Amino acid sequence: PNERDQVCAEFSKMYQDNQSDFPIDCKEVEYRNRLISCYPIHPEIFDRLYEEWATMERFQRTRGVLRLMAAVIHELWMANDARAMIMPGSLPLDVPPVKDELVRYLPETWNAIIDSEVDGKSSVPYQLDEHTSRYGQKLAARRVSRTIMLGSAPTVRAQNIRGIEASRIRLGVIQPGENIADFNDALNTLRGSLSYLYSDPAGNRYWYDTRPTLRKTASDRSSQMAEPDIECEIEKRL
Numbered sequence: 001p002n003e004r005d006q007v008c009a010e011f012s013k014m015y016q017d018n019q020s021d022f023p024i025d026c027k028e029v030e031y032r033n034r035l036i037s038c039y040p041i042h043p044e045i046f047d048r049l050y051e052e053w054a055t056m057e058r059f060q061r062t063r064g065v066l067r068l069m070a071a072v073i074h075e076l077w078m079a080n081d082a083r084a085m086i087m088p089g090s091l092p093l094d095v096p097p098v099k100d101e102l103v104r105y106l107p108e109t110w111n112a113i114i115d116s117e118v119d120g121k122s123s124v125p126y127q128l129d130e131h132t133s134r135y136g137q138k139l140a141a142r143r144v145s146r147t148i149m150l151g152s153a154p155t156v157r158a159q160n161i162r163g164i165e166a167s168r169i170r171l172g173v174i175q176p177g178e179n180i181a182d183f184n185d186a187l188n189t190l191r192g193s194l195s196y197l198y199s200d201p202a203g204n205r206y207w208y209d210t211r212p213t214l215r216k217t218a219s220d221r222s223s224q225m226a227e228p229d230i231e232c233e234i235e236k237r238l
Contacts, residue, residue: 007084008035010176021180023167035085041069042087044172045150048164052154056105059154064101071097088150088172089143093119094126106153109210117194117208118145124193128186138178140186147172148197152207163200163207195219 015026025031034043054061075095093099093114103110116123125141135141151164173183191199195216199206
């Protein structure tokens with residue numbers, strides 16, 4: 001109990017010291033009490049599951065959450081994960097038992113999106129973590145992409161206001177002692193690198209969609225054009 005209270009106090013202090021980076025309710029005593037009551041699972045996981053995933057017709061609020069968390073906890077235990085709490089960014093979506101628990105409620109097209117844009121060795125976030133030491137030491141890109149996936153996938157067609165707020169992305173990944181700027185930078189890098197990640201014009205909300213972004217469409221079309229044809233068109237326009 002003493003260690004639990006100390007961990008939750010550190011999280012609460014981080015939210016109070018960086019109020020502009022996290023949701024406003026996190027600085028209150030009530031949220032610290034929630035951290036204690038949910039420990040070692042961060043309450044943001046339950047908020048996303050009960051507020052977003054529970055709106056899906058096939059999702060079972062009790063059994064579905066228990067199955068998912070059982071798979072997550074098993075994988076983290078076997079991997080000897082030593083992070084302070086289990087957070088949305090902790091979910092190993094590259095592991096079939098965890099991935100399958102989420103994908104079972106989503107259309108089949110999400111399998112390929114998770115593999116290429118969220119988690120796994122062939123995914124863009126994995127490559128960013130591997131080639132950028134500032135990300136790789138803390139798996140920053142993967143933790144951010146997992147959090148966006150958990151917060152946006154189930155309501156991608158139903159929301160009037162799309163996506164998960166940037167403040168809640170930070171809430172789902174950052175632990176005491178970590179540099180907030182590294183995760184902000186990872187989020188911005190993913191925004192410019194992924195083909196199915198959308199954001200609003202202000203960069204305040206982010207979501208995955210099953211439709212490719214304009215960047216992806218332009219890239220696909222340009223790859224079908226021959227270099228001489230491109231040069232000829234440029235010369236004509238000049």
